[in-house]
Amino acid sequence: MxxxxxxxxxxxxxxxxxxxxxxxxxxxxxxxxxxxxxxxxxxxxxxxxxxxxxxxxxxxxxxxxxxxxxxxxxxxxxxxxxxxxxxxxxxxxxxxxxxxxxxxxxxxxxxxxxxxxxxxxxxxxxxxxxxxxxxxxxxxxxxxxxxxxxxxRATPGSPTSVTVDDDGPADFRTVQGALNWIMQNGCVTCAYAGAAKTITVKNGNYRELLFLRNVNNLTITGESRSGVIVFYDNSDSFNPGTGFGTAAAGDTLVSAGPNVGTRRYLGGGRNVLLAENADLLKLTNFTLWNAHRKTSGWDNQAETMYFNSSALGGSRLSALSMNFMSAQDTLLLKGWSWFYKSYISGDVDFIWGSPYAALFEQSELHTIVDGTNASSGGYIFQARAAYGYPGFVVLNSKLTADAAIPAGSTWLARSGGLAPPTYCTTKTTTGGLGSANLGCDNLAYINTRMGTHIRTAGWQATPAPTPATPTATAGWRERGSMDLSGNTLNVSGRNQNVSSTGIDLSGLDTRAEVFQAWNNGAGWVPTTP
Structure with missing residues (x-):
C-alpha cells in the first residue's frame, strides 16, 4: 500500500x-x-x-x-x-x-x-x-x-456510504476497514440492515485479505478497473482450506504440501475475499487479484473470491466490469452469481463451486500459463453445482488464452468425480447443501467464442461427469460455439459420450431464464447500469 x-x-x-x-x-x-x-x-x-x-x-x-x-x-x-x-x-x-x-x-x-x-x-x-x-x-x-x-480521527459521518483511499482524503485507508464499518452499522440485525450501502475505492494498490459477513445490499465500486487493485499472495499452503468464518482459530495441523511438513489450519482459507451470508452484493470496476505464483511442491489452490452464501431466496452476487485474476481455483461460487463484462483468468479449475446458477455474460474467461506445467492448457470449469438448478452458464462470452498456451491443450471442463448415490441426487428446498444436493456437472456454453487453445474433444471424460448423459437442464452442453472471429466452430470432434452440442438451450439464453428459480420461482433479473 x-x-x-x-x-x-x-x-x-x-x-x-x-x-x-x-x-x-x-x-x-x-x-x-x-x-x-x-x-x-x-x-x-x-x-x-x-x-x-x-x-x-x-x-x-x-x-x-x-x-x-x-x-x-x-x-x-x-x-x-x-x-x-x-x-x-x-x-x-x-x-x-x-x-x-x-x-x-x-x-x-x-x-x-x-x-x-x-x-x-x-x-x-x-x-x-x-x-x-x-x-x-x-x-x-x-x-x-x-x-x-x-x-x-473520529468515525465517518455516514453509517452506510464511505470512501477508501490509500493516500488521499477518505474515510478509510483499507477496504477491510470500510467493510468493518459497514458490518458494524448495516449487518442483517443492525440499525441500517435494509439500507443500500456503498464503498467507493479510489485508485491505489490495496494489499489485504478481506472478510464480509451478514450484510445485504452492498455495492463496492472502484474508481477505475485497472487503477484499483486489491490483492494478496495467498494459497492453500499459506492458509489451508477454502475458508469460512469461525468462532475461534483452528489448531489442527495439516499438510502444507507434498513432503514439506505441516501448517496450522486456522480456518480462514486461501482466498483474497471471503463473503458469507450476503445478498445483493455488487462488485464493480476494480481488480481483485490473488498474487500467488504457482510453485512446484506447494498446494497452489488460490481463489480470488469465495462467495459462501447459499440461500434459495437470497445469496445474490453481481460482478460488473471486474477483473478476477489468479491461477488455480480463481472463483469459488455458491448461491446465485452474475458476471457481466468481466475478466476471469486462471489455469486449473479456475471457476468452480456449487452454485444454483452462475451466469457469465459478455465476459472473458482467460487461460494463463501454468507455472508448474507450461505444456498444459489446464481446465476452465469444475462444476459441483446444486442438483436441479442450472449450475454454470457461459453466454455470449469468449474463451481466450496467453500466447504461450499450446493449441488444443485446454479442456472446457473436467469433473470432480462426485457421483451418485452420495452426490447429485436430491434437490434442496431449504437452501442447505448436503452431499446429495450438490456435485452435479451442470455447465452450458451458449454462443461462446473460443480460441484455438480449446481441445477438439472439448470435455475431459475421466472421471465421468454426473450426469454422464446430458439433458436440456443438466450435464455438459454446448450450443452456437464460434471461433474468436465469430465464425461457426466445427465441433464434430467433441466427445459426444459425455457432452452434447445439439440439445436446445434456449431455456438458458437470458438472465431471466437462468435465474428464474431464485426464491422458489419468484425469479431474479439483474440489470445493467
Missing part, C-alpha cells in the same frame, strides 16, 4: 491528530532497509495500555508445532478479520505478513481493528526489528512515550 506524503520518517507523522484507525504504520529509510529476525512492534494508548503487538520472529508460526519448510516462518502473525465488529460471532482467522518492505519504506499492518477512532497512541519498536539508516543515522528502534505519537 502506498504511503501518503508526510513530513518525517514516520507515517502517521508523529503528532498527527487525524490519523486513520485502519492506517498502516510506515517508516521511510534512506535506502532499502532489512527485516530483522527477532523483536516486537508495540502500540499503546497514551495511558500505557498495550493494544497491539507484532512479533517479527518465528514464534507465532512455531507455537502450534507446525513443521513446514516451504517459506520463512518469521514475520508471520494471525489476524482476526472483523474482530472489532460487535455484531459478529464468527470471524476470519488467517496468517499474514505484517511487515512489508517496498523500496526504502517499511510498512507495518497492525491486527485488524487494533486501533479505535478518536484515540491517542504511541509506538515502540525494538532495536533490530528493522535495520537501515534514517536521516543518515542507524535506526535503533523507537522507545518511550513521545518518540512516535498520533491520534486517530
Amino acid at each position: 502506498s504511503p501518503a506524503a508526510h513530513a518525517g520518517p514516520f507515517l502517521p507523522d508523529t503528532g498527527d491528530t487525524a490519523a486513520y484507525s485502519d492506517t498502516r504504520l510506515a517508516i521511510t529509510f534512506d535506502t532499502a532497509p532489512s527485516l530483522g529476525s527477532t523483536g516486537k512492534i508495540k502500540v499503546f494508548t497514551t495511558d500505557g495500555t498495550l493494544v497491539d503487538t507484532i512479533d517479527v520472529s518465528d514464534a507465532v508460526s512455531k507455537m502450534s508445532g507446525e513443521t513446514q519448510t516451504l517459506f520463512s516462518a518469521r514475520n508471520t502473525e494471525i489476524d482476526k478479520l472483523g474482530g472489532n465488529v460487535p455484531s459478529l460471532a464468527q470471524w476470519r482467522y488467517v496468517y499474514y505478513r505484517p511487515v512489508v518492505i517496498s523500496g526504502s519504506t517499511a510498512s507495518i499492518k497492525l491486527h485488524d481493528g487494533a486501533l479505535r477512532p478518536n484515540t491517542a497512541y504511541y509506538v515502540n519498536i525494538d532495536d533490530g526489528v528493522l535495520n537501515g539508516k534514517v536521516a543518515g543515522a542507524s535506526f535503533r528502534g523507537v522507545s518511550g512515550t513521545n518518540a512516535w505519537t498520533f491520534k486517530t
Whole structure:
C-alpha cells in the first residue's frame, strides 16, 4: 500500500491528530532497509495500555508445532478479520505478513481493528526489528512515550456510504476497514440492515485479505478497473482450506504440501475475499487479484473470491466490469452469481463451486500459463453445482488464452468425480447443501467464442461427469460455439459420450431464464447500469 506524503520518517507523522484507525504504520529509510529476525512492534494508548503487538520472529508460526519448510516462518502473525465488529460471532482467522518492505519504506499492518477512532497512541519498536539508516543515522528502534505519537480521527459521518483511499482524503485507508464499518452499522440485525450501502475505492494498490459477513445490499465500486487493485499472495499452503468464518482459530495441523511438513489450519482459507451470508452484493470496476505464483511442491489452490452464501431466496452476487485474476481455483461460487463484462483468468479449475446458477455474460474467461506445467492448457470449469438448478452458464462470452498456451491443450471442463448415490441426487428446498444436493456437472456454453487453445474433444471424460448423459437442464452442453472471429466452430470432434452440442438451450439464453428459480420461482433479473 502506498504511503501518503508526510513530513518525517514516520507515517502517521508523529503528532498527527487525524490519523486513520485502519492506517498502516510506515517508516521511510534512506535506502532499502532489512527485516530483522527477532523483536516486537508495540502500540499503546497514551495511558500505557498495550493494544497491539507484532512479533517479527518465528514464534507465532512455531507455537502450534507446525513443521513446514516451504517459506520463512518469521514475520508471520494471525489476524482476526472483523474482530472489532460487535455484531459478529464468527470471524476470519488467517496468517499474514505484517511487515512489508517496498523500496526504502517499511510498512507495518497492525491486527485488524487494533486501533479505535478518536484515540491517542504511541509506538515502540525494538532495536533490530528493522535495520537501515534514517536521516543518515542507524535506526535503533523507537522507545518511550513521545518518540512516535498520533491520534486517530473520529468515525465517518455516514453509517452506510464511505470512501477508501490509500493516500488521499477518505474515510478509510483499507477496504477491510470500510467493510468493518459497514458490518458494524448495516449487518442483517443492525440499525441500517435494509439500507443500500456503498464503498467507493479510489485508485491505489490495496494489499489485504478481506472478510464480509451478514450484510445485504452492498455495492463496492472502484474508481477505475485497472487503477484499483486489491490483492494478496495467498494459497492453500499459506492458509489451508477454502475458508469460512469461525468462532475461534483452528489448531489442527495439516499438510502444507507434498513432503514439506505441516501448517496450522486456522480456518480462514486461501482466498483474497471471503463473503458469507450476503445478498445483493455488487462488485464493480476494480481488480481483485490473488498474487500467488504457482510453485512446484506447494498446494497452489488460490481463489480470488469465495462467495459462501447459499440461500434459495437470497445469496445474490453481481460482478460488473471486474477483473478476477489468479491461477488455480480463481472463483469459488455458491448461491446465485452474475458476471457481466468481466475478466476471469486462471489455469486449473479456475471457476468452480456449487452454485444454483452462475451466469457469465459478455465476459472473458482467460487461460494463463501454468507455472508448474507450461505444456498444459489446464481446465476452465469444475462444476459441483446444486442438483436441479442450472449450475454454470457461459453466454455470449469468449474463451481466450496467453500466447504461450499450446493449441488444443485446454479442456472446457473436467469433473470432480462426485457421483451418485452420495452426490447429485436430491434437490434442496431449504437452501442447505448436503452431499446429495450438490456435485452435479451442470455447465452450458451458449454462443461462446473460443480460441484455438480449446481441445477438439472439448470435455475431459475421466472421471465421468454426473450426469454422464446430458439433458436440456443438466450435464455438459454446448450450443452456437464460434471461433474468436465469430465464425461457426466445427465441433464434430467433441466427445459426444459425455457432452452434447445439439440439445436446445434456449431455456438458458437470458438472465431471466437462468435465474428464474431464485426464491422458489419468484425469479431474479439483474440489470445493467
